[in-house]
C-alpha cells in the first residue's frame with residue numbers, strides 16, 4: 001500500500017506552497033498561443049449566440065443569491081439524464097465535486113484505490129485528505145486485469161475514469177458492473193469527464209447500484225470549461241450524504257442560466273454538438289495520420305475515445321527532439337507519463353502544423 005505523507009511540518013507545507021506558486025507562475029508564463037495541453041476544445045460557441053445569452057444574463061437579479069439547492073436546474077438535469085432529482089448533485093466543475101466526494105468519504109472510509117495512470121488531481125486530493133491509497137495499473141493499451149485489482153476487505157473509495165486521462169481509452173460497462181458486484185462495500189466513482197467523445201455512460205447504473213457515483217462535466221465534451229459546471233449522479237443516500245459537504249452557492253446564477261439554455265435551447269445544443277463532432281472527426285483523422293507515420297515502430301499512438309491522443313516513444317531522444325521543436329514553435333503539449341506526449345485536438349490549422357512537426361522530428365531523430 002502506498003502511504004500518504006504523515007502530517008507535514010509547517011516548514012514543509014510552506015515549501016510545498018512555494019513550489020505550487022512556482023508551477024502556477026511557469027504555467028502563466030507559458031500561456032502561449034497554441035494550447036494543446038489541457039484538453040480544452042479549440043472551438044467556441046458562435047459570437048451571436050453568446051451575445052444572446054449575455055442579454056439573458058442582464059435580466060437576472062444580480063443582487064440576489066442563486067437558489068440554495070439549485071432546485072429547478074437539478075430537476076431539469078435529472079430529467080435530461082433519466083434519473084430522479086434526488087439522484088443528482090450539481091457542482092462548480094467536476095473538480096469541485098471530486099473534492100467534495102473525497103472530503104466527505106475520507107470521514108468514514110480509511111482507504112482509496114485509484115488507477116494508474118489517472119487525472120493527477122486524484123493524487124492531490126488523496127494527499128490533501130490524508131487518505132492512504134493503492135493504485136490499479138492499467139496496461140499501456142488501456143486494458144484492465146481484474147486479477148490485479150487491489151482486493152480490499154475494508155471499505156474503500158475506488159476511482160476510475162472513463163475515458164481515461166491520459167490514455168484516452170474507455171472502460172467496458174461489463175467491467176464496471178463486475179467490480180460493483182464484487183466489492184459492494186466500496187464506493188465507486190466513475191469520472192466521465194470525456195464520455196461525450198465516446199459512446200455510452202454508466203449513469204443509468206446508479207438506479208441499480210447504491211455504491212456508485214458517476215461524475216460529468218461541461219468542460220470537455222461540451223467545450224464550456226469557463227462556465228464551471230459539473231454534476232454527479234448517484235443513489236439518493238449517497239447524494240444526501242454528499243450534500244452535507246456542499247459549500248453554499250457553488251453553482252452561480254449565470255452558470256445556471258447557461259446550463260439551462262444548453263438543455264432547453266436547441267440552438268445552443270446544436271452549436272455544442274457541431275463543435276464536438278468537428279473535434280471527433282479531427283481526432284480520428286490525426287490518429288490515422290500518426291498511425292501511418294509510426295509504422296517504423298519508433299513511436300506508437302493510442303486510439304482515443306476522448307479529445308486527445310497519447311503518443312508513446314521508444315526512444316527518449318526522439319521525444320526530446322520533438323519537445324524542443326514544439327517549444328520553439330510555441331506549441332504547448334503535455335508530458336503526463338515517461339516517454340509519452342499527450343496532444344489535445346486543436347483546430348485543423350493547428351493539427352496540420354503539429355503533424356508537420358512530428359513528421360519532421362521523427363525523421364530528424366532517425367538520422368541522428
Ligand SMILES: Cc1ncc(COP(=O)(O)O)c(C=O)c1O
Nearest residue numbers: 093094095119161165193217219
Ligand atoms: C479525468 C478528468 N476529470 C475531471 C477533470 C476536471 O474538469 P472540470 O473541473 O473542468 O470539470 C479533468 C480535467 O482535465 C479530467 O481530465
